[in-house]
Structure formats: C-alpha cells, structure tokens
Amino acid sequence: MKKSFLKPGFLDLYKDLEITNEKLKKSEEKYRDLFNKMLNAFAYNKIITNKEGKPVDYEFIEVNAAFEKITGLKKRNILRKLATKVIKSIKNEPYDLIETYGSVAITGKEKRFEQYFKRTKKWYSVYAYSPKKGYFATIFEDITQRRNAEKIKSESEKKLEDVKNNLIMITHELKQPLTPIIGYAGLIKNHMKTSEDADYLQRIISSAFNMRDLINRILTLLKLETGILNYNFKIYNISSVINDALISKKPALDIKRIKLVKKLKNLYASIDYDRMKDVIINLIDNAIKFSESDKIIEIKVWSETNLVYISVKDNGVGISEENLSRLFTKFYQTEEGKKRGGTGIGLKMIKYIIDAHKGRIKVLSELGKGSEFIISIPKRELSKTENKEFIKQEV
Ligand SMILES: Nc1ncnc2c1ncn2[C@@H]1O[C@H](COP(=O)(O)OP(=O)(O)O)[C@@H](O)[C@H]1O
Ligand SMILES: [Mg+2]
Structure with a gap:
C-alpha cells in the first residue's frame, strides 16, 4: 500500500480547510446574493x-x-x-x-x-x-410615492379646512335673518284677527326657532371638528352642572309625565362648564325623546378609582346591537330616530367634547328595554384650601 507522505493528521486538517473554504465561498455567495437582493x-x-x-x-x-x-x-x-x-x-x-x-x-x-x-x-x-x-x-x-401621497393628503386637508371655514361663515350668515323673523312675528302675534291666523303665525315662529336651533348645532359641530372652539377648563362640581342642565328640561319632562330620579354626589373634575352642560342636555333630550310617557329617567354620578362617572339611563325604545356601533357617526340616526325627529348631530358633538376632556363614553342598551349612556372623565381631588372654596358648590 502506498504510504502517504503527509501525516494523516495533516491530511485531515487539509480536508477540513478545503471544506471550510468551500463553506466560506458558499456563505460569501449567499451574502452577495442577499446584498444584491x-x-x-x-x-x-x-x-x-x-x-x-x-x-x-x-x-x-x-x-x-x-x-x-x-x-x-x-x-x-x-x-x-x-x-x-x-x-x-x-x-x-x-x-x-x-x-x-x-x-x-x-x-x-x-x-x-x-x-x-x-x-x-x-x-x-x-x-x-x-x-x-x-x-x-x-x-x-x-420614497417618491410616499412623499407625493403626503403632499396630496396635506393639500386636500388644507382644502377641506378652507371649505369648512367657508361653511362656518355661510352658516352664520344663514342664521342672521331668523332674528328679525322671530322678533317681528312675535310683535304681530297679538294682533291676529282669527285664532286660525294666530295658529299659523305660531307655526312660523316655532319653525324659525327650530331652524335657528339646527343652525346652531351645525355651527357647533363644525367648530368642534375644525378645532376652532376654545375650551375653558376649570374645576367644577359635576353634580351642580347636571342640576343646572336639568332646569331647562323640566317642561319637556312634565309634558311626558316622566319621573326623573337623581343620584348625585359631590365629585369634582376639570371641565368646560358650558360644553359639559351641553353634553348633559343632549343626553337628557335623547332620553326624553326615546321614552314613552310616564317612564323613569335616572341620572347618576359616582366615582371609581380616579374617574368620575355620569350616567343617563332611560326605559325607552332601546337600540339594537347592530346600530350601537354606528351611534357616534356624524348624522347617523336609526329608523326610530328618524321617526322621532332630529339630525344625528348630538352624539357626535358629545364624543368630540368628551374626547377633549380626556374622557370616554359608552352605551349599554337593549331593544325595547332602554338605554344607558355612561361618561367617565378624570376626577379631581380637592386640596384643603380648594375644599373650602368649593363647599358652596355642594348639591
Ligand atoms: N336614549 C336613546 N334611546 C334610543 N336611541 C337613542 C338614544 N339616544 C340616541 N339614540 C339613537 O342615536 C341616534 C343619534 O342620536 P343623536 O346623535 O343625539 O341625534 P339627534 O341630534 O338627532 O338627537 C338617534 O337617532 C337614535 O337613533
Ligand atoms: Mg340627540
């Protein structure tokens, strides 16, 4: 047998080297391939x-x-x-x-x-x-495509902003003639010859009031949307805001003989008073609108951990599960909602306002049984000196 002049150990090493070399080449090819891909x-x-x-x-x-x-x-x-x-x-x-x-x-x-x-x-x-x-x-x-898309997006956002600002101006102008219409119609109301004429005039006045109300709601929504509405945050007793909101709702509650149950507590939060009052009024309006006569509406305030909760609960027509998810969409109304009148603006407005308060709103409802709208916003604990100052706000 021919004896190798290389020591077996060296041969093995050589083979190993060959294999390593081969592997290296392969991995280099792999990296070059990756590099090019x-x-x-x-x-x-x-x-x-x-x-x-x-x-x-x-x-x-x-x-x-x-x-x-x-x-x-x-x-x-x-x-x-x-x-x-x-x-x-x-x-x-x-x-x-x-x-x-x-x-x-x-x-x-x-x-x-x-x-x-x-x-x-x-x-x-x-x-x-x-x-x-x-x-x-x-x-x-x-990144040309991305940059172009961004450019188009910001341009169309700018255009939309312009359209909304124009719309605010136009809507404001639309409201102006309503003041003399309501004013002068009121002046001649007592001079009507027949009760029929007086009734017609009253309808004109009511329609003008409804129109002014609608325009005001659209204006508020547009202003909330464009963010041009300034919030004036101050600490208030949530329950006193609710009591204030309820004052204007007494006649509507009385007409339907609806019993209002209040479970209020002295809890404080940093809020924009007028906007939060609007939120409560809108929720009560809905509760009244979607309740039959002689029902009960419950309004409750409580706190859990660092949040204040406000709930408005009715025993009215309720909302089906499929409609629940679309409730906070602008202009959305259920069939029942369309029947009972409205514009589908209220809940969207509420959502904007609650978002600005870093709060949340959720709805629990069952068709035929009633609905409960629950708002939560960050609670504000009062310091000792603040406690003295706010004692007059207790309800
Ligand atoms: N308490 C409620 N009970 C039943 N349905 C409600 C209630 N509140 C709101 N909805 C439903 O949500 C829709 C939108 O409400 P909202 O935004 O307040 O509209 P609008 O401005 O017309 O009152 C209503 O048309 C109605 O279908
Ligand atoms: Mg409403």
Missing part, C-alpha cells in the same frame, strides 16, 4: 479631499443591484469612478451631497435625511455612515 440601494464609497482636507468628490467602490435600479446608474459605468464625472449634474442639486458625505466620512458621525434629487426627479430617504475613516456607505430607498 436587498430592496434598499447600497453604495460603498471613498471620499476625495483637496490639499486642505476639504471633501471635493467621492469614488464608487461597490454598489448593489437595487442601487442600479433606484438611481439609474449602471455599476459597470461607475465603479472606481468619481461621482462628479458620472453624475455631471451633482453640483446642480439643491443639496450639497459631497459636503454631507464628506462630513460623514471624516467625522464618522452618521446622517439620515430625506432629499429630492433633480436628476432623477425622485425623493430618497438616505442613511449614511462611515465604516472606516475616509470612507462612507449609503443605504437609501425611493
């Missing part, structure tokens, strides 16, 4: 400086396939070449690339930026870093 463009470059050490150009050392695709520059035409030679327009760009990349390569500090390039008419998001002094690598992607 990267969706982001990659370029590795060397910065060129002048005698004073100021960056004046750079040279392409390696680029991947995505780079070729995104920039339109071909690898074979640019490797080992100067940027100013292959991108003739580089000096005409609004952004000084050489200076930016030069500072990355010299200081070693990475940079991220989004920039428009006149040559390609595209927006890029660029990340530049320096793996070795005097060199820099860039990883970037084409």
